[in-house]
Amino acid sequence: xxxxxxxxxxxxxxxxxxxxxxxxxxxxxxxxxxxxxxxxxxxxxxxxxxxxxxxxxxxxxxxxxxxxxxxxxxxxxxxxxxxxxxxxxxxxxxxxxxxxxxxxxxxxxxxxxxxxxxxxxxxxxxxxxxxxxxxxxxxxxxxxxxxxxxxxxxxxxxxxxxxxxxxxxxxxxxxxxxxxxxxxxxxxxxxxxxxxxxxxxxxxxxxxxxxxxxxxxxxxxxxxxxxxxxxxxxxxxxxxxxxxxxxxxxxxxxxxxxxxxxxxxxxxxxxxxxxxxxxxxxxxxxxxxxxxxxxxxxxxxxxxxxxxxxxxxxxxxxxxxxxxxxxxxxxxxxxxxxxxxxxxxxxxxxxxxxxxxxxxxxxxxxxxxxxxxxxxxxxxxxxxxxxxxxxxxxxxxxxxxxxxxxxxxxxxxxxxxxxxxxxxxxxxxxxxxxxxxxxxxxxxxxxxxxxxxxxxxxxxxxxxxxxxxxxxxxxxxxxxxxxxxxxxxxxxxxxxxxxxxxxxxxxxxxxxxxxxxxxxxxxxxxxxxxxxxxxxxxxxxxxxxxxxxxxxxxxxxx
Numbered sequence: 306x307x308x309x310x311x312x313x314x315x316x317x318x319x320x321x322x323x324x325x326x327x328x329x330x331x332x333x334x335x336x337x338x339x340x341x342x343x344x345x346x347x348x349x350x351x352x353x354x355x356x357x358x359x360x361x362x363x364x365x366x367x368x369x370x371x372x373x374x375x376x377x378x379x380x381x382x383x384x385x386x387x388x389x390x391x392x393x394x395x396x397x398x399x400x401x402x403x404x405x406x407x408x409x410x411x412x413x414x415x416x417x418x419x420x421x422x423x424x425x426x427x428x429x430x431x432x433x434x435x436x437x438x439x440x441x442x443x444x445x446x447x448x449x450x451x452x453x454x455x456x457x458x459x460x461x462x463x464x465x466x467x468x469x470x471x472x473x474x475x476x477x478x479x480x481x482x483x484x485x486x487x488x489x490x491x492x493x494x495x496x497x498x499x500x501x502x503x504x505x506x507x508x509x510x511x512x513x514x515x516x517x518x519x520x521x522x523x524x525x526x527x528x529x530x531x532x533x534x535x536x537x538x539x540x541x542x543x544x545x546x547x548x549x550x551x552x553x554x555x556x557x558x559x560x561x562x563x564x565x566x567x568x569x570x571x572x573x574x575x576x577x578x579x580x581x582x583x584x585x586x587x588x589x590x591x592x593x594x595x596x597x598x599x600x601x602x603x604x605x606x607x608x609x610x611x612x613x614x615x616x617x618x619x620x621x622x623x624x625x626x627x628x629x630x631x632x633x634x635x636x637x638x639x640x641x642x643x644x645x646x647x648x649x650x651x652x653x654x655x656x657x658x659x660x661x662x663x664x665x666x667x668x669x670x671x672x673x674x675x676x677x678x679x680x681x682x683x684x685x686x687x688x689x690x691x692x693x694x695x696x697x698x699x700x701x702x703x704x705x706x707x708x709x710x711x712x713x714x715x716x717x718x719x720x721x722x723x724x725x726x727x728x729x730x731x732x733x734x735x736x737x738x739x740x741x742x743x744x745x746x747x748x749x750x751x752x753x754x755x756x757x758x759x760x761x762x763x764x765x766x767x768x769x770x771x772x773x774x775x776x777x778x779x780x781x782x783x784x785x786x787x788x789x790x791x792x793x794x795x796x797x798x799x800x801x802x803x804x805x806x807x808x809x810x811x812x813x814x815x816x817x818x819x820x821x822x823x824x825x826x827x828x829x830x831x832x833x834x835x836x837x838x839x840x841x842x843x844x845x846x847x848x849x850x851x852x853x854x855x856x857x858x859x860x861x862x863x
């Protein structure tokens with residue numbers, strides 16, 4: 306094999322790079338067919354790198370969001386230098402629990418260390434579940450539970466994305482301080498307190514109130530470019546649309562200013578080292594009791610999601626979705642999630658799980674080759690070690706991040722709705738389970754303060770005031786508060802319980818429906834035919850032969 310073949314592949318089996326990179330038109334009717342590359346296809350080096358880069362770019366938006374959110378809005382001053390594999394449901398439990406610990410006087414860095422230890426301990430659950438066959442897991446956690454959980458996660462995260470879009474989470478939650486009744490009650494037109502305030506400061510040197518049109522416009526530019534890519538983008542561009550739209554919004558923010566003040570803080574890029582690696586900063590590993598149950602539930606959710614992701618990967622890759630090999634891959638994926646989540650905690654990173662969006666890339670590029678996965682790992686390690694990329698990410702304005710995250714988080718919500726479409730929604734039992742679970746889950750997601758304390762007001766929620774409680778009771782109270790105010794926790798638990806106690810729908814019988822018979826009533830009264838077309842042909846043939854024999858007999862007699 307020559308160098309050219311090793312790099313670019315055989316001319317006869319080469320990939321159509323023009324179809325991958327050329328822009329498309331929404332009015333184009335004729336599509337160029339592509340070649341499908343199966344699992345063990347020996348892809349050339351260049352094609353492997355290109356395919357892997359698409360997978361890596363498609364993952365970047367989802368990878369950077371959870372650590373960015375936690376670093377910026379849950380841990381004050383955390384030096385964001387690593388890009389690791391994350392997923393949304395574990396991120397949600399981390400943010401909730403870290404904020405609860407900070408309310409108890411624990412510093413942001415200590416809280417993060419405790420969450421790393423809690424995550425590492427809870428990952429044992431997924432390791433235990435990995436020894437069970439996929440059929441058993443799907444029976445324990447039926448599809449309606451998965452649909453409810455993913456939908457509730459999407460609802461919660463879309464709301465969080467909207468906070469970013471308007472300027473930032475902290476200033477969004479402090480917008481009540483700008484209410485005229487609050488200001489007048491203090492007197493002299495002074496707000497309740499200046500820190501934290503409703504002024505958003507996460508966009509370079511610009512400081513504007515939450516929801517300012519400047520912030521909304523920058524975030525909207527990201528959504529607009531997503532639409533442009535969907536209309537005219539090539540296959541490659543559509544596969545990494547989130548990253549490209551984020552860079553476009555970042556470019557607009559970099560070229561803009563507010564009264565001479567920049568939206569982008571370039572010092573974060575210049576101060577970041579060129580190369581960095583793990584363990585450049587260490588956090589004390591610990592356990593936070595109130596976060597154990599939400600984290601365990603998060604691992605159960607990721608277990609169900611991983612089973613679905615592996616099944617979808619098999620389908621788009623042309624592999625069997627049953628049999629010993631399929632079960633072995635599911636068990637291997639769950640074990641990988643568990644072990645890698647433990648290692649991630651030791652590497653000061655958050656837990657990991659499968660990423661379902663890449664199944665769409667396999668379907669679009671028609672490439673399911675294993676070598677593309679190896680190339681994806683190479684690109685992710687490169688971007689994680691090259692710290693200037695992290696510096697660029699941290700310099701992106703919050704409103705631009707919001708324009709990206711609200712779309713990304715909405716995809717989680719759409720995934721939940723898609724899961725509901727696979728259920729029998731005509732079933733009264735399924736509808737009842739869904740309605741009860743969602744009414745509570747969505748309710749506490751939209752307004753969690755029936756059970757959760759307001760920011761800066763620990764142990765004041767009327768449901769369970771506990772300002773004078775012992776430290777042990779405060780810990781129990783925190784766990785109950787987190788569970789009841791986290792939509793996907795309480796909603797999923799209700800769905801699981803109802804699935805266990807509610808019987809299947811009874812068989813219905815409509816007495817007004819007549820029994821089915823074999824009579825074709827449309828032909829009643831019509832002249833019946835004794836023979837079909839084939840029978841008629843046979844009769845005609847026999848009659849013709851008899852006529853020939855009769856004529857021959859007459860001729861012989863003559």
